[in-house]
Amino acid sequence: MSELSVNHLLGIKYLNKQDIQLIFETADHFKEVINRPIKKVPSLRDITIANLFFENSTRTKLSFELAEKRLSADVLNFSSAQSSVKKGETLIDTVNNILSMKVDMVVMRHPNPGAGVFLSKHVNASIINAGDGAHEHPTQALLDSYSIREKLGGVKGKKVVIVGDILHSRVALSNIFALQLQGAEVMVCGPKTLLPKYIDKLGVKVETDLRKALNWCDVANMLRVQNERMDISYFPSTREYTQQFGVTKDLLNSLDKEITIMHPGPINRGVEITSDVADSDQAIILDQVQNGVAVRMAVIYLLASKIKQ
């Protein structure tokens, strides 16, 4: 078995096709492990991992923490809300203080794009990016692709549309890189104001008509409208957004084929998708969450195996 080509997981753009393949094959084994009566393996019992969350998170943080615990790693949790960051400590100082307590790996979410890359150059630990601003969220993209692979048998040649707020979305960027690396066709769809200029230069199709986009795709990944990142109004009202870009059961039923619906969470029910879509058989939202633990276990395991004693 090969190794990962990287020592940190900073973004999908630093990975190659074989890395993704290796992560998925390893995740298959961990998915079997987390469905056992006893869901824990002792592999990482001599590894300590710090989860540094400089930005709010529920799902990702719980998922990482569970993945670490299922691998028997020791876990430190840190969130900036109750810390010395508020007192003016710099990022490198904060992390080096934590590392001097002998931590081997850092999982970090940070509001600034590139925070993970910056940290990896200045501290001596494996870094996993759990989301850096509007840049990348690699483990989310990996679990999304893994869920597509599980549901449709593969990613290559599949048509995936990413719908919604592409401009502020790290999930969108990581997904585009991950899907293209595996040979899928990618389209982005949303209001013009929320589509970055020149996004087509990444080799993705651009569409502003949701019905056309859904008729084209095999999978629709519905992103959340990130109100907290919007400094100005990008669309007139939530109601108008829902009318144009919200997926309803009626809309899905009127398509020629059955498509798969994904959502990275948290869902704004009734905004980007209605409740009956979110709870339907076409949605694999909760599978994504379960796969998230297996994929994160695989990433942590593979990176940890590169930390030499």
Next chain:
Amino acid sequence: MSQKVLLNAKAINIILHRLACQLIERHHDFSNTVLIGLQPRGVFLASRLAKILTEDYKIKDIKLGQLDITFYRDDFRRSDKPLEANATKINFLVEEKNVVFVDDVLYTGRSIRSALTAIQSFGRPKEIELLTLIDRRFSRHLPIQPDYRGRQVDVINNEKVKVNWTEQDGEDAVYLIEK
């Protein structure tokens, strides 16, 4: 690199039948017994034994599983090569069962130590036994001995015992390879 044949196909076949008979002697109709082949190479031996028990000795409903011990090994981050995981397929609980671990070669005993930990994830067995085709004598790092052994051999440390199976390698044979 030179190699010498320790066992040929005929000898292996005789040994497999003897091992099957020894298993029957202890486990009768296998109603409370499960065979667990250890990944990667113990699974061939386990499925051969299951086949002989079913076809030649008419024992019905043999429970057969495959256990991968990669995540339970004690040399994670210590070995130069990355550890390669294999599939675990145990679709029954081993609670209160008589478990027989099946592996091709017993050498240091470390894989068996890992397997003893790994099997706990599937319940608490009544007892665990060990069956190996080849027992490398005088090379154990841990106090582990087989309950059923095909052939005991004395091999020095820079030599390797390789068991080939028709399913994977195109022939049944056991070689002693000098590195």
